[in-house]
Amino acid sequence: MTPIYLDNAATTCVREDVANKMAEVLKSTYGNPSSTHSVGRYSKSILEQCRKRIASHFNVKSSEIVFTSGGTEADNLVLRSAVYDLDVKHIISSKIEHHAVGHTIEALQLSSQIKVSYVHLTEKGEVDLKHLEELLKNSSEKTLVSLMHINNEIGTILDLKFVAELCKTYDALFHSDTVQSVGHYHLDLQKIPIDFLAASAHKFHGPKGIGFAFVRSGLGLQPIITGGSQERGCRAGTESLHDIVGLDESLAIAYTHLETEKQFISTLKSYFINRLKSEVPGVKFNGYCDDFEKSTYTLVNVCLPVSSEKAPLFLFQLDLKGIACSKGSACQSGSDKGSHVLTEILSQDDLKKPSIRFSFSSYNTKEELDNVVDVLKNLVLETA
Numbered sequence: 001m002t003p004i005y006l007d008n009a010a011t012t013c014v015r016e017d018v019a020n021k022m023a024e025v026l027k028s029t030y031g032n033p034s035s036t037h038s039v040g041r042y043s044k045s046i047l048e049q050c051r052k053r054i055a056s057h058f059n060v061k062s063s064e065i066v067f068t069s070g071g072t073e074a075d076n077l078v079l080r081s082a083v084y085d086l087d088v089k090h091i092i093s094s095k096i097e098h099h100a101v102g103h104t105i106e107a108l109q110l111s112s113q114i115k116v117s118y119v120h121l122t123e124k125g126e127v128d129l130k131h132l133e134e135l136l137k138n139s140s141e142k143t144l145v146s147l148m149h150i151n152n153e154i155g156t157i158l159d160l161k162f163v164a165e166l167c168k169t170y171d172a173l174f175h176s177d178t179v180q181s182v183g184h185y186h187l188d189l190q191k192i193p194i195d196f197l198a199a200s201a202h203k204f205h206g207p208k209g210i211g212f213a214f215v216r217s218g219l220g221l222q223p224i225i226t227g228g229s230q231e232r233g234c235r236a237g238t239e240s241l242h243d244i245v246g247l248d249e250s251l252a253i254a255y256t257h258l259e260t261e262k263q264f265i266s267t268l269k270s271y272f273i274n275r276l277k278s279e280v281p282g283v284k285f286n287g288y289c290d291d292f293e294k295s296t297y298t299l300v301n302v303c304l305p306v307s308s309e310k311a312p313l314f315l316f317q318l319d320l321k322g323i324a325c326s327k328g329s330a331c332q333s334g335s336d337k338g339s340h341v342l343t344e345i346l347s348q349d350d351l352k353k354p355s356i357r358f359s360f361s362s363y364n365t366k367e368e369l370d371n372v373v374d375v376l377k378n379l380v381l382e383t384a
């Protein structure tokens with residue numbers, strides 16, 4: 001049975017062209033980019049070409065792109081160095097950030113005794129921008145705001161430009177975890193006055209274990225991984241060239257086809273929502289995920305009308321039917337911990353029911369979604 005893969009917010013398949021290009025580089029371009037001989041210099045030139053092309057998608061300088069092992073490390077780099085090196089004493093964030101941000105802030109609060117404020121959320125999980133402004137207005141310490149662009153569980157979109165401008169007004173630094181939006185949305189960072197962002201290749205059909213941080217020049221960020229002077233002293237360790245090539249190639253393809261793929265995936269999402277609404281009575285859409293203005297086109301998160309005793313097995317039953325999707329975010333799959341995001345926005349009753357995230361890619365088909373709706377319909381009838 002070929003699985004129906006609807007867990008693209010957890011990770012995506014690697015595009016064939018990307019895998020081929022990576023394999024080519026892995027086989028032929030083995031020089032250490034830090035070596036001064038021609039073999040090393042050749043690797044270095046490829047590395048810098050990748051950095052340049054990646055920077056061009058965001059309208060920033062090459063030197064503002066720092067390669068990391070992925071989104072988690074990019075978030076850690078920014079948050080930790082902001083506290084250790086940039087004298088940040090107050091972090092404003094939300095309770096629905098990815099753990100790469102949330103747990104890092106908690107650790108910093110314990111180790112460095114910084115002040116942490118959590119911005120209020122609206123009923124459906126949007127950041128309360130008025131409260132954010134109040135927090136900024138009343139902050140007398142050096143402040144960093146860390147708010148994600150697109151929530152990985154419920155898909156809610158933050159107005160990045162508005163928040164970046166607000167942070168500028170109040171002289172605060174602004175970091176955004178853009179792991180779910182890079183490669184899916186165009187971000188012109190000349191128009192969005194953001195200081196830092198984090199990205200990860202495996203969310204846009206690139207390889208796992210590679211990503212980058214955008215760090216606006218002149219901010220003085222320091223490495224959290226120390227050693228050699230790679231990445232202009234911002235991140236030590238020999239660069240994984242084939243992964244960086246994979247990151248660059250997957251991002252270039254994602255941005256070339258963005259509009260067509262967005263259109264296609266949006267059509268899938270709206271077809272899925274409409275079928276669920278008409279054929280699974282009692283289904284609820286968590287957050288704003290059925291609103292295309294307020295939520296990303298790449299996912300839906302549904303709360304299903306299933307009794308609480310049957311709920312724990314629901315995801316397992318979908319898996320048995322060959323449907324790969326997720327409860328909460330991927331990092332929690334397989335653990336029993338409930339979603340910290342849904343805990344913030346669902347009623348106690350709805351938290352007892354299974355909430356499932358289906359996330360799409362251009363590799364999905366309408367026929368797959370038809371199958372999934374049919375399976376869901378039957379499972380809900382059997383387990384109601």
Ligand SMILES: Cc1ncc(COP(=O)(O)O)c(C=O)c1O
Binds near residue numbers: 070148
């Ligand atoms: C919003 C968000 N931030 C950070 C991460 C972590 O990225 P990575 O897997 O590259 O470490 C993820 C991955 O699930 C994510 O969805």
